Amino acid sequence: MTVLLWLSVSSLLVWIGLTCGHGWFWRTDQRLPERRPPARWPRVAVVVPARDEAEVLPASLPSLLAQRYPGEARVVLVDDHSSDGTGDLARALGAGGGLPLTVTTPPPLPAGWTGKLWALRHGVELAGSADYLLLTDADIAHGPHSLAALVEAAETGGLDLVSQMARLRVETRWERLVVPAFVYFFAQLYPFRRSNRPGTRTAAAAGGCSLVRRTALERAGGVAAVRGAVIDDVSLARAVKRTGGRTWLGLAEQVDSVRPYPRPAQLWRMVSRSAYAQLRYSPVLLAGTVLGLGLVYLVPPVAAFAGAATGRWGTAAAGGAAWALMAGTFAPMLRYYRQPVASAVLLPFTALLYLLMTVDSAVQHGRGRGAAWKGRTYPRPADGPGGGDGPGDGPGNALGNRTMIGED
Template sequence: MTFLVWVSGLSLVVWVWLTACHGMFWRTDQRLPARAEPARWPSVAVVVPARDEAGVLSASLPGLLAQKYPGQARVILVDDHSSDGTGALAERLGAQGGLPLTVAVPPPLPAGWTGKLWALRHGVELAGDVDHLLLTDADIAHGPTSLADLVAAAETDGLDLVSQMARLRVATGWERLIVPAFVYFFAQLYPFRRSNRPGARTAAAAGGCSLVRRTALERAGGVAAIRGAVIDDVSLARAVKRTGGATWLGLADQVDSVRPYPHLGELWRMVSRSAYAQLRHSPLLLAGTVLGLGLVYLVPPVAVAAGAAAGRPALWGTGAAAWALMAGTFVPMLRYYRQPAAAAVLLPFTAGLYLLMTVDSAVQHWRGRGAAWKGRTY
């Protein structure tokens, strides 16, 4: 029991540090502010890699084609050898009007590349000498001024990479439990404010919506520089920042994911396919992560229960204080997702699920089935 008191006290100290000293990761105020219109609207190519996306394309592509952009813009959808008619559907949607649409098929996937990045490379080549490239996923729906807002921010603030974390769907019970925590944990790994600070080592982006200056991408080595990355968005931000580029990442207000994750199984696969890659496939980092998650998220409720059962106020009090800080830092993300603040007390349970997903990601990697997506395993 004395050991548990010490451990719960350590957990409380960690939560005090996370709350006050870790880049204010829990704040949700990093949003794309209104910007003045640039003197000249630069040219933009929107590149959409798509593999077997017919189920979501009708809800996402029309919004891209209907962008109210004052300058020259076009959309390039790269059909990555889909088997569900993704390319044909895109062409039918493009025929309804809007920005010019090109549907292309890349050459066969070479060794050493992930499918998404090979498709992006092909789309970037087709784009030619444009000023900016908007790299966006096929399941991302953009509001009518999304492209103009991104470009205005890049031009006004001299940014080489402007990225928005799309608002994911929270329609089912499992989505409401898992999704806000997913973004919360991402922000804890890569505090947005710290990533946005010039010269800071932290660099992150959201792959679903990233506007990158073409010259900055070329300076970073092009898409080929990150060709084997499973977590391609963070890798892109690091490459741009490492070569002197300025990056910005924030939460989106008019960029939404339309991909459904109605059951725990789909959400589990979404997390587990890349969790071990995030740990650089290191058993040592995996062990540290499991211990860290246990200390930070699981010890507080255990301490509360054990302290109440044993009549130990010190144990109960430290556990409750740590749990309160945990829940309090989670409330802003719940509000962003329009979920009740009371759901914050469930974060330890959700963190326990993420711990299991991370372990499962390592197990799948060791079995040769890691990072599986759309029929491919990396």
């Protein structure tokens, strides 16, 4: 019990530090900043990589074509060699009117590229001289004024990358358990406020919705600069910020993911397929993550219950206080997702699931089945452009891992 007491006190101290001194990561007030209509609306190309997306495309593509954008805009959907008729479906949806739509297929995937980034590169090339590029996934539905609001924010604030984390689906029991925690963990790893401040090393973006200034993308080396990155959105934000660009990331109000995850196995695979990549394929970082998750998320409830059961009230009090801080910081995210705040007490269980998913990710990589997605498996990238992707530039890399729910 003495060991458990010290562990519970250590966990409590960590939670006090996270709550008060970690960029206010738990607050959900980072929404699109103050904005106003520009004097001249810039030209925008919306680039959508799509591979076997016929299931979700009818709910997402029409929302892009129906954008009420006062300037010149077009949509480029890159059909990444789909086998389910994605390209033909997109052309049929485009025949209904709205923004001009181009449906194209990239050349065969070369070595050293992920499929999504190769498709994005092809789409960016077709975008020509557009002033801005909206990089958005095929499962993301946009409100009618989404594009205009993103451009207004970029123009008003002089931002080179404006990214919104789409509101993910929370309809099933498992989605409600896993999804809000995913966004919470992401914000803990990359506090939005810290990422949005110029001059800081922390940089992050959400690949489902990122508006990037074309000149900033070119200055950062283009899509080729991150060509092998499995965690491509964070890598892109780093590249833009590292080359002098200003980035901004926040929670969305009119951008939603329509991809369903009705079964726990689907959510498990979506998390585990890229978790080990975020840890740079390092057994040392994996061990640190497991120990960190255990100390921060699992010790508090164990200490609270064990201390109360054995009459060790100091242990119970420290564990209960840490658990209360944990639940209290999770509550704003649950409110954002319109979920019962009382369910915040289940966060340790969800963290345990993420811990197991992370370990499974390492096991699958060891078996050669790591970053697999829609028929493709990506090996560990070599050091260099797009390689070595991990949480080194962000805080708290022993407290969680970055995954890609709802991304291609």
